[in-house]
Amino acid sequence: MKINTLRLLALAFTLLPIAVSAADPLPVVTLRLQAVDLTFPAEAVVEAVQQATVGAQVAGRVLQVLADAGQTVARGEVLMRIDAREAGEAARAAEAQYNVARLNYQRHKQLKEQKFVSQAALDKVRADFDAAAANRNAAGASQSHATIVAPMAGIVARRHAEAGDMAMPGTPLFTIYQPGSLRVTASVPQHRLSAMRGVALAKVEFPELGKWVEATAVQVLPTADAATHVSQVRVTLPALSDVVPGMFARVHFVTGRADKLTVPASAVLRRGEVAAVYVQTADDRLSLRQLRLGEVVGNGEIEVLAGLRAGDKVVTDPVKAAIQIQSDK
Numbered sequence: 001m002k003i004n005t006l007r008l009l010a011l012a013f014t015l016l017p018i019a020v021s022a023a024d025p026l027p028v029v030t031l032r033l034q035a036v037d038l039t040f041p042a043e044a045v046v047e048a049v050q051q052a053t054v055g056a057q058v059a060g061r062v063l064q065v066l067a068d069a070g071q072t073v074a075r076g077e078v079l080m081r082i083d084a085r086e087a088g089e090a091a092r093a094a095e096a097q098y099n100v101a102r103l104n105y106q107r108h109k110q111l112k113e114q115k116f117v118s119q120a121a122l123d124k125v126r127a128d129f130d131a132a133a134a135n136r137n138a139a140g141a142s143q144s145h146a147t148i149v150a151p152m153a154g155i156v157a158r159r160h161a162e163a164g165d166m167a168m169p170g171t172p173l174f175t176i177y178q179p180g181s182l183r184v185t186a187s188v189p190q191h192r193l194s195a196m197r198g199v200a201l202a203k204v205e206f207p208e209l210g211k212w213v214e215a216t217a218v219q220v221l222p223t224a225d226a227a228t229h230v231s232q233v234r235v236t237l238p239a240l241s242d243v244v245p246g247m248f249a250r251v252h253f254v255t256g257r258a259d260k261l262t263v264p265a266s267a268v269l270r271r272g273e274v275a276a277v278y279v280q281t282a283d284d285r286l287s288l289r290q291l292r293l294g295e296v297v298g299n300g301e302i303e304v305l306a307g308l309r310a311g312d313k314v315v316t317d318p319v320k321a322a323i324q325i326q327s328d329k
Contacts, residue, residue, distance in 0.1 A: 039252035044186035048177030056167035057145035084146030101132035201254040262301040278321040
């Protein structure tokens with residue numbers, strides 16, 4: 001069964017429509033024990049360190065949308081305008097009440113000087129005037145909230161409203177983040193926390209991008225979730241241009257180092273659960289050898305648990321090796 005599986009695996013790669021000359025030399029790497037980081041992985045999500053959700057502060061219909069997701073905006077740039085005619089009418093009413101209260105206060109001051117009214121009456125009118133001034137300022141501020149501006153410079157991650165939608169106070173309108181400061185947050189079970197206390201290094205893997213980066217800082221939050229019994233660990237990322245908030249990541253926390261036998265990931269053939277590599281023998285013949293692999297150790301290398309030993313020569317281009325075998329027949 002094992003031999004048949006390997007033959008099918010080799011045949012599948014032989015039939016790939018790639019033109020390779022049989023005379024081309026095969027790229028070969030000689031396996032050696034090398035010091036690699038001992039890690040344990042944890043799934044994580046990319047977050048922005050500095051992020052803001054801009055919400056509506058007045059009720060009204062969205063009249064104009066001036067920004068969209070992915071757009072770079074400056075601090076104070078206008079993002080949206082809301083129809084705030086009710087707020088405008090309220091501001092004019094507050095202004096009228098303020099003028100009446102101001103005139104009434106001035107008249108009572110003159111009457112007090114002529115001793116026609118008491119000090120208590122003047123104090124009452126002064127309080128009414130102060131309240132009217134406060135209402136006028138509040139109404140003016142509400143009217144200004146009809147113009148939605150960016151609270152900071154950054155990139156619009158999401159727009160939550162469309163033109164014509166009804167905005168209510170507290171309704172989110174935009175989410176903005178600064179791309180220069182990103183982190184990933186991973187959930188670590190409680191039984192790992194003792195090992196995490198001494199962890200200062202971590203490698204972050206982005207499977208969709210095929211990228212690994214070194215973390216700049218690791219912070220274990222001092223709380224645990226009562227339902228899941230996991231703690232949050234924040235891992236700070238360097239500046240990255242192709243990573244955005246919400247992206248999936250896998251954090252590999254470094255707990256130590258050890259000598260292990262590894263093989264380049266590009267050399268491994270996979271069909272379902274079967275993994276194999278082409279090995280070049282001492283007489284320059286090629287043989288397909290099945291492996292038992294461990295974890296990815298970074299830098300495009302995978303730990304070898306069984307099937308190879310130090311000194312073996314592994315072909316790093318299995319497609320070219322399969323074609324050469326076929327041409328030699």
